[in-house]
Amino acid sequence: CGKDFLDVSPTNSVTDENFYQNETDAIQAVNAAYAELSRGGQYNYALWGIGDIMSDNSTTGGGGGGDGIEEQQLDFFNIPASNPMTTRLWNGCYVGIGRANLVLARVPGIVNMRADIRKRCLGEAQFLRAKYYFDLVRAYGDVPLIITPPTKTEDSQAPRTPADQVYAQIITDLKAAADALDDAYSGDDLGRATKWAAKGLLAKVYLTQGNLPEAAAQARAVIAGSGKSLWADYGDNFKLANENGKESLFEVQYINGKNEYIFDGLGFVGNEFFGPRGQKLTPQGGYGFNVPEQEFVQGYENGDKRRDVTIWKPGDVYPAGSATDAQPASLQGSPFGYNCKKWFVGKTNTRVWDSPLNFPVLRLAEVYLILAEAAGPTVGPDGGLEAINKVRRRAFGLPIDAPSTRDLTVNTPNFKQAVIRERRYELAFEDDRWFDLKRTGDLLTLPALQAKGVKSFNLLLPIPQTERDANPNLTQNPGY
Amino acid sequence: CSLPALAAPALAGGSVPPLAVAGLRVVADVPVSGRVTQANGEGLPGVTIIVKGTTIGTSSNADGGFSLSVPEGSTLVFSYVGYVRKEVALTGATSSLTVMLQEDAKALSEVVVVGYGTQERTSVTGAVSSVSGKDIASQPVSDPTQALQGRAAGVTVTQNSGAPGGAGGTSVRVRGITSAGNNSPLYVIDGYPLPSSDANGNGVENQLNAINPSDIESIDVLKDASATAIYGLRAANGVVIITTKRGKAGTATVNLDAYMGIQRVWRKLSLLNAEEYAVINNESRIAKGDALLPQLRDPKALGEGTNWQDQVFRQASIQSYNLSATGGSDKARYAVSGGYFKQDGTIIGSTFERFTLRANGDVQLNKILKIGNSISLTHLTDRQVDTGGSEFGVLSNVLQIPATLPVYNFDGTWYEPGLGDGYVEPNPVLQALITNSKFTRNRALTTFFAELEPLKGLRFRTNVGADLIFDNGNAFTPSLGPNSPRNAPGTASATAFNNYNPSYLIENTLSYDRTIGEQHQLTLLVGQSAQQFTYSTIFAGRAGYSSNTLQQIDNGPINALLGNGGFVSAPDRLASYFGRANYEFGGKYLFAATARYDGSSAFAPGRKFGFFPGVSAGWRLSEESFIKDISLISNLKVRAGWGRVGNPLNAGRFAYLANINSGITYPFGPTSAQGTQNIVTGAAPTKLQNPDLQWEINEQTNVGIDVGILQNRVEATLDLYNRRSPNLISLVPPAKTSGTYEPVNTNAIDSYNRGLDLSVTTRNLTGANNGPTWTTSLVFSTYKSQIDKLGVAVPFNGLADRNGNAIVRYDQGQPFGSFYGYVADGLFQTAEDVAGHASQPGAAPGDIRFRDLNGDNVINDLDRDFIGDPNPSFNYGITNTVAWRGFDLSVFLQGSQGNDVYNLNRFYTEGGLTTNGNSSTRVLKRWTGPGTSNDVPRAIAGDPNLNLRISSYFVEDGSYMRIKLLTVGYTIPKTILSRVAAQSLRLYVSSQNLLTLTEYMGFDPEVGPGGVDRGVYPQSRVFLAGLNIGF
Structure with missing residues (x-):
């Protein structure tokens, strides 16, 4: 028998050996990196438990007893390393990162594709990789920084990288994405990450790091350049007809019936x-x-x-x-x-x-609030006061650009707290509150959360036990 | 792929001797007739009788008689396998020649098929068990491997279900299990290795129910690695070699074998009647504080209700007819047969039907060239009912459905349980009958060979074959009336599929047999084999048929296409080179060495080929002078061997590659509201590649001893073995930092399996002086297997219940397939008991107390442990056969001892305690107050204590002993037969599974190899009558 008798390749499946050949392959590889956003590792499960229920905005609800036990564990800060929501956040982020890494590693080598599509694909992958790492580093602290696709099991068993290095990579990726991506995509590509999504997210990253001048600069660039504007009615943000609408910088795409x-x-x-x-x-x-807390509801201003x-x-x-x-x-x-x-x-x-x-990841209203927090109670059209007041006027149904009685002023006491409070109500149930509380340190001091048993080490989530089983180089966060 | 051309005919041409022709005859023919007998005077059929130096010959008939014309002054040569050849010189015509053939002094000159050749039993140095065709044909089985049960030491056979036609599959395990995955042996029929995996390379239980058991001459099971190494890569789980009947020279014999019988399930469970059900249901609702069901308020008014088991189980018929003809001359021999088998299931709606045709031929073309073939064609159809393996099947539902519900409504339509009944599972009678389904398999298994023997002892043989399997299935589920909860109008659906799975084989072997001097006997074999398997399938389904009358796929609404798909797989190929050397010195010292270099296309480049050696040696002590003189000992041989073999069934095909998952979707586009969002395809690998992936390796050492004493009145064979599997495959979950989440097939686990096989045959009475003969044979086997080291693998779960709670767990230091769960420790009797125990959420008096194994005062997941082992301590079979004056009696006992069964069915048969359907009458002994029971928990709706969790409460002793087969037969004396055309006629009655002794509470202790009873189709008790006629 000939030597090639046993050289058989599968005919009914595609492998990583024969994929990444053309433009379609490249686009599909990028689409796969987006897909994790809409799944249980992000907005469809993990993030509402972590972002809302683990904060002072809401509590578990449901049927009681053992119903939603994983939400209860977050709610009452009794979080085992096996908690499904924290485990799934980790898993979802790294699966998304892995797919972005594959795009960045393989798409440059594809001969048969248009240059602009290649540029877009690489920019999207960098944006998505940054988005996933941003969630990881905020939630778990030091995490393995993997930016090339592992091919074998051992390659993926990396130790944790200091958070600073992870942030540096996030910033590098977002800057590159902002350069590569267009101002907007339309038609069948509506929903892809844009230049302004990247810059807006960059502003939030800088804010989280405490780099206020850069945060303000990026926020101002988005406000000035994105062409986005606030809906006159707050509720318009959450209507089917307005998906990817005029206030939206980036949102997770959902569709029904499948x-x-x-x-x-x-x-x-x-x-x-x-x-x-x-x-x-x-x-x-x-x-x-995800039931709103009474304190949260009572905190709404009249009107x-x-x-x-x-x-x-x-x-x-x-x-x-x-x-x-x-x-x-x-x-x-x-x-x-x-x-x-x-x-x-x-x-x-x-x-x-x-x-x-759809579920918003970043709205222009948040960019205004980032500017407000970063710039402080500064006056002028580019200032922090005008930024927060635009959001507040809209909240009360007032003309957005006209001064109003609801405006904050230079005399508003504790302006930063006011901005954080505004974020709480503007971004409620957008999976963001726990990250704000953690960022500001309020997580450990709020009486409501202390009553629920928050402990100092809850500023970070536990590294999932299944991951530590599979990767012996991974240390656990203290306290877990 | 080219093959050496078969040069035989040209090569052979010159050396053919002139045949005897009439003109050359110099002497007259004389008639000779007589009878060939055994030592006890019984006729010996099938003896080849040849005139020495000629091709004139015949063979003896069923009674040993023969007649032929021979040249005057000839010498007749009488030969028969297992008997000493005898020459008788004739002086003239004779009509009363009686020739008694002695059993071969070796008596063991039984021929064993060892793969690419045969060996005399006396020369075998490995561990090989054999079962004769007679033993196989004596059992009313649909799948011939079922007949191995209890007949071959070290071979554990479990019917996965009692479904008709053996369609549930039969698990054959040679020497226990050594892998967490597939442990099926390799099946070789007439030299053709059958496919043993599906299109993905995952092992499947082979279904040999396309093979007619009556066609089988013998089944030889190669057990140890020194014996199986000749099959290399595929041999780790043993090799089952099936040889079909071939023609013998002589008078044609025509046989008709027929039987008919009835079957019933051997056991029904004792379930609650309507009144009892209502009492328990009410009690559990009261305990919970729920409102009673109005229709159950007055249990006494409900009476017996429906006996659902009587509705679903039935007496069913079984019938089998085989007509075969064998015969031929010295030059051309044939065996042809046709068979028909039909078995209805003991569960309504299940039935199986099979037609088989076989034609085996051998032709001696000339002195050096022989050709032959085996052709078997099978057509089988069956209708299955969803039973075993699924907890949603008919059997689970029979156990659950309350006796208060009727089968039919008053208007004759089906009754379908609904919310108002407090029970919503399907009506099992409806479930068994509603779908109009049919499965058809057509299988053609053919081999052709040519064998050239240019020099005595030097044989070149080419064997080519094909196994073509065509499967076709159609099912239509009609809709019922408008009020039907599950089958409302418009829900009718149809599915259909076609599979075509052909495989092809080509083999060339060269063998050389030579005796050098008196003392040295040498046999050499080298060969090459190439085999290819392909798989293709296409399927379609539609739903929403408006009518129930037109049931084709085409008749359904095209816009409601449920599913369709199909593929043609890349071929799965094996390329193999093998050799074997046997050397015998003085008939005392035996040596064998085997090696196979096997390659498979399923593995990564550079990882495709493996080397599988086997060596063994034997010492026939009984040939040594110091033992030869001990008259007590007629045979004594010790053997030892070692080998390394492989098991590719758990590695999968192309599993080393990282497949791109193209099913990752995501929508883009303007808005959902306008319907303008499009779903786009995303693609990424979801599993890491593992180019190092290899087949599982199995290294086995075997030592054995064969003993025959008192002229082999007592024969015994004992084998001890030690198998080690250092690289079993486990699905190892990746770190998600890999960007993937699918577990990777990894060679990780180290395990061992040690055991003992014993078989003993005693000829208690030999029929001397026309007395009875009585033979007893016993097979016994035991093994212990365990996972030694998990390596990089983590403990992993196997089979789970319907809620996903694992029952089986694989872990270091545990036998394969061990059950894992909570340890039940009686019932809480009082509130103080509950308070004094570790915190067990939901617990109250009357609930099961679970042990706090880790002592942390809380009962949770961490308190689970290994609670049962499905592997038996030992299993056995005992056959007693008595024959006297035409009567024969055979009793075959078979059993298994010390195996645990996880009786998951009790999740249902005690589910009534939680208002979850009906129950067995065991719940009548439930706890109703302190001291009333320490076993069966209280009735309470919703099961707040989770009494039904996976725990030792459901682990039962699965030991059983069964009268597997009892047969009484009578052979009509020749004197009576002479008035009819028949040569022989035997009538018999027989019963299968007549009696079963077991403490197991479920339907049947034979629940399949995993030992978890999920509502398995119970075995039947069969009564049948049959006849064998020879013409």
Whole structure:
């Protein structure tokens, strides 16, 4: 028999040996890196537990008992290294990073593709890699910095890299992405990361690092250059018709009707998970998780129109076809009758855990608040006061660009706290609050969280046990 | 791929001697007739009788009789395998020649098929068990491997289900298990190795139910690595060699074998009747504080209700007819047969039907060239009912459905349980019958060979073959009435598939047999083999049929295409080179060396080939002068061997590559509201590559002893073995920092398996003086296997329950397949008991107390441990055969001792305690107050204590002993038969699974190899009557 008798390649599968050959392959490789954003490792599960429930904004809710045990563990800061939400955040980020790394390693070698598409692909991969590492470094501190695709098991068993180096890579990637990406994409490419998404995220990274001048500079660049503007009505941000709309810098794309009952599908689970429990507002009746805290609800200023966009409160009228006419005074898991409403779309279709509503990663309103925090109570059109006041005026339904009675002034005491408070209500249930509390240190001092048992080491999440099992070089964070 | 051309005919042409032709005859023919007998006077059929120096010959008939015409003054040569050849010189015509053939002094000159050749039993140095075709044909089995059960030492056979036609598969394990993955042996039929994996290279249980058991001459099981190494890469789990019947020169014999019988499940479970069910249901609801179901408020009014087992189980028929003809001349011999087998299942809706045809031929073309073939064609169809392996099958539902529910509504339509019943699983009768499904398999297994023997002892043989498997399946699930919860109008659906899985083989071997001087006997073999397997499939499904009458895929709405797909796989190829040398000195000292260099296309470049050696030696002590004189000992041989073999079944095909997962989707585009978002394809590897991936290796040492005493009235064979598998494959989860999440096939685990096989045959009565004969044979085997080191692997879970809770766990220091869970420790009797115990959420008096194994005062996941071992301490088979004056009686006992079964069915048969359906009557002994029970927990809805969690509460002793087969037969005396055309006629009645002794509470202790009972289709008790007629 000939020597080549045993040289057989699979005919019904593509391998990494014969992929990455042309432009289509390159685009598909990038798409795969986006996909993790919409899955359980990010906005479809892990981040609402970490960003909201683990903060002072909301509590677990649900059916009580063992229902949502992983949310309860976060809620009460009793977090085992096996907690599924913290484990999935790690997993989702690294899977996304791995795919971005593959794009960056393989796409430059593809001969048969247009230069502009190649540039876009590489820029998107750098943006996404930075986004995932930003979540990792904020949540876990030092994490393995892997920027080339591992080919064998041993290559992936890297030790933790100091957070500073991770941040340096994030900044490098975002700058490169900002250079490579276009101002906007349209048509079938709407939803891809843009130059302004990269710069906006860069502003947030600088802010997190405490580099206020750079944060302010990047925020100003976005405000001036992105062409984006605030919706007159806060609620317009969260409507299906306005997806990827005029205030949006970057959002996770969801679509319905493709699957159900999974966190890793194409639809958002929040409609069902956050819907008032058993009230039949959603396809399966609503699970009532992620319930707004009473203190949070009571903290709304009178006239803040964001409240009725963000939450259900007793007496709020339900759409037709619900179990009752209006939100009851209390529900299972929600003693004060509050529920999260921001992601409510109702019974859009017959499938469960399957909302089409996109989820914002970065809105222009947040960029204004970044500017406000970075620039402080400075005056002038580029100043911090005008930035926060635009957001506040819109919140009260006032003309955005005209001074108003709701404006903060140079005399506002503790301006930074005011900005953080504004972020709390502007960005409520956008999975951001825990990161703010951690950044400001309020996480350890807020009485509400102390009552829930927060401990000093909770500034970082535990490294997942499964990951430590697979990678002997990985140390655990103190306290876990 | 080119082959050496077969040059035989041209080469052979010159050396053919002139055949005897009429004109050359110088003497007259005389008629000769007579009878060939055994020592005890019984006729010996099938003896070859040849006129010495000619090709004139015949063979003896069923009674030993023969007649032929021979040249005057000839010498007749009588020969028969296992008997001493005898020459009888004739002086003239004779009609009453009686020739008694002595059993061969060696008596063991039984021929063993050892792979690419045969060996006399006396020369075998490895561990080989053999089962004769007679033993196989005597059992009413659909899959011939089922007949190995209890007949071959060290071979554990488990029927995975009692489904008709053996369609549930039969697990054959040679010397236990050494792998966490597939442990199936390699099957070789007439030299053709059968495929043993699916399109992905994952091992599958082979289904030999396309092979007609009546066609089988013998099954030889190569057990130790020194014997199996000739099959190299695929030999780690042993090799089962099946040889089909071939023609013998002589009078044609035509046989008709037929049997018909009835089958019933040997055991039904004792379930609650309607009244009892209502009592328990009410009690559990009251305990929880739930409202009672109105229709159950008055249990006494409910009476017996529906006996669902009677609705689902039935008496079913089994029938088999085989017609075969064998015969031929010295030059051309044939064996042809046709068979029909039909078995209805003991569960309604299941049935199996098989037609087989076989034609085996051998032709001596000339003095040096012989050709031959085996052709078998099978057509089988069956209709299966979802039973074993699924917890959602008919059997699980029979156990769960309350007796309060009817099979039909008053209007005759199906009753379908709904929410108001407090029970929503399907009506099992409906479930068994609703789908119109049919599976068809057509299989053609053919081999052709040519053998050239240019010099005595030097043979060149070419063997080519093909195994073509065509599978076809169709199913249509109709819709029912408008109120049907599961089958409402518009839900009717159809599925269909076609698989075509052909494989091809070409082999060339050169062998040389030579005796040098008196003392040295040498046999050499070298060969080459190439085999290719391919797989292709296409399937389609549609749903939403508006009518139930047109059931084809085409009749369904095209916009509701449920699924379709298919592929043609890249070929799976094996290229092999092998050799064997046997050397015998003075009939006392035996040596054998085997090696195979095997390559497989499934592995990475540079990792495709492996070398698999085997060596063994034997010493026939009984040939030594110091023992030869001991008359007590007729045979004594010691053997030892070592070998290294492989198992590729758990490595998968191309599993070393990182496949690109093209199913990663994400939407882009304007807005969901306008429907303008498009789903785009994302692609990335989701698994790391592992170019180092190799097959599993198995190194085995074997020592054995064969003993025959008192002229072999007692024969015994004992083998001890030690198998080590240093690189078993485990799915090792990657660090997610790899950017992937799928576990990688990795050679990680080190394990061993040590054991003992014993077989003993005693001829208690030999039939002397026309008395009875009585033979007893015993096979016994035991082994211990364990994972020694996990290496880079982490402990991993196997089989899980329907909620995903693992039952089986693989860990260091544990036997394969061990059960893992909580340790149940009686019931809490009082509130003080509960308070005094570690914190066990939900616990109350009457609940199971679980042990706090880690002593942290909390009962949680960390308190789980290994709670059972499905591997038996030993298993055995005992056959007693008595024959006297035409009567024969055979009793075959078979059993397994010391194996645990995880009775997952009790999750259902005691689920009634939690309002989850019906229960077995065991729950009548439940806890109802302090001291009432320390075993069966209280009834409470919702199971707050999780009494049904995976725990030792469900682990049962699966030991059993079974009268597997009992047969009584009578052979009609020749004197009566002479009035009919038949040469022989035997009538018999037989029962399979007549009696089973077991303490196991489920349907059947034979639950398949994993030892987890998930509602397995129980074995049948069969009564049948049959006849064998020879013409």
